[in-house]
Amino acid sequence: MAAPLNIETPADAAALCRDVLDEAGKAVVGKREALELVLTGILASGHVLLEDLPGLGKTLLARTFAAVLGLDFARVQFTPDMLPADLTGAAVYDPRTSEVVFRPGPVFTQLLLADEINRTPPKTQAALLEAMEEQQVSADGESRPLPRPFIVLATDNPIEYEGTYPLPEAQLDRFALRMRLGYLSAELEGEMIGRRLSRGAAPPELRALAGPREVLAMRDCVEKVHVDEGIVRYAVAVSAATRAHAKITVGASSRATLGVVQLARARALLADRDYVLPEDVKAVAVPALAHRLVLQPEMWVRQVTGEDLVAEVLDEVPVPRGIAAPNGSTAANGSTAANGSTAANGSTAAGRAT
Ligand SMILES: Nc1ncnc2c1ncn2[C@@H]1O[C@H](COP(=O)(O)OP(=O)(O)OP(=O)(O)O)[C@@H](O)[C@H]1O
Ligand SMILES: [Mg+2]
Helix, strand or coil: CCCCCCCCCHHHHHHHHHHHHHHHHHHCCCCHHHHHHHHHHHHCCCCEEEECCCCCCHHHHHHHHHHHHCCCEEEEECCCCCCHHHHHEEEEEECCCCEEEEEECCCCCCEEEEECHHHCCHHHHHHHHHHHHHCEEEECCEEEECCCCCEEEEEECCCCCCCCCCCCHHHHCCCCEEECCCCCCHHHHHHHHHHHHHHCCCCCCCCCCCCHHHHHHHHHHHCCCECCHHHHHHHHHHHHHHHHCCCEEECCCHHHHHHHHHHHHHHHHHCCCCECCHHHHHHHHHHHHHHHCEECCHHHHCCCCHHHHHHHHHHHCCCCCCCCCCCCCCCCCCCCCCCCCCCCCCCCCCCCCC
């Protein structure tokens, strides 16, 4: 990246995010929404689980973000014989100096693509999940901080059950988001092939528009996005409703509620707003909560998913009305939101009346 950017306000961060998404879109065809969601997770200081079939662009997406955000990148393919030290690093004897030195493992990076985490046994999964939660690694009797930012994009393959170790719910809770990329439409798939044919074999050239410092500055801007008390009550009510739901054995954790609020702030920032609306909470609730729920066993047979149940809860919990921009704040279209009547994109802030 060239000169460091000055990112002080949510509006500064939003402008940079738009450029980042446009640049990423040069490599990743037709996945703007998925790119926005991943960036929302990154801004909210979360880690993201990409659950999808092979060959749908997961590796491409991770590499693209690393390139455009100007972050160090490492990819680890998780395998059944992998040990925690293969990830975290270990103390090794250096014959030249006759000293034991710590050789850091691939986890010491800024953006880690953890590929197929369900292929490795629980011990190695736990080492990764500890690093994600603690932002540090305990190895060789010492704690070592990871670089900042430290972002994990993990993948797991939903079709192979044999020889895999599904992540326990307690560990899934460490992911801020779980999402799928899904297939491209025929038209977009054609466009992807067309771009590849006209470009040749070389990967698309991407500009680094930020660096670690800018990513951290953008996260600081998320902290400046206002959260009304009504929004807090709404997020808490949504989590509470998952806990009370008859088809759910274990509902959303407190970590999950906090995650929803931070993701909603990040989403507001991406929409160039410095305050959260109920629609932000609604938009992030499914990818933020569905993977953390434990459903009643018969739901599996009836093919009811966590996604279905979060959507059901969102339909039932009353949406707060009249959430307004805080005093002095401006809506995205430049006009000050008056009396909470209009939201940034012109839709009513009140959401569906209940
Ligand atoms: N949306 C897309 N835009 C551009 N190229 C794409 C897209 N989706 C897939 N591709 C291309 O398809 C190929 C496979 O993508 P990639 O390696 O990222 O898949 P993956 O999901 O990581 O697969 P695996 O699970 O096997 O690792 C790459 O050449 C990639 O460039
Ligand atoms: Mg891949």
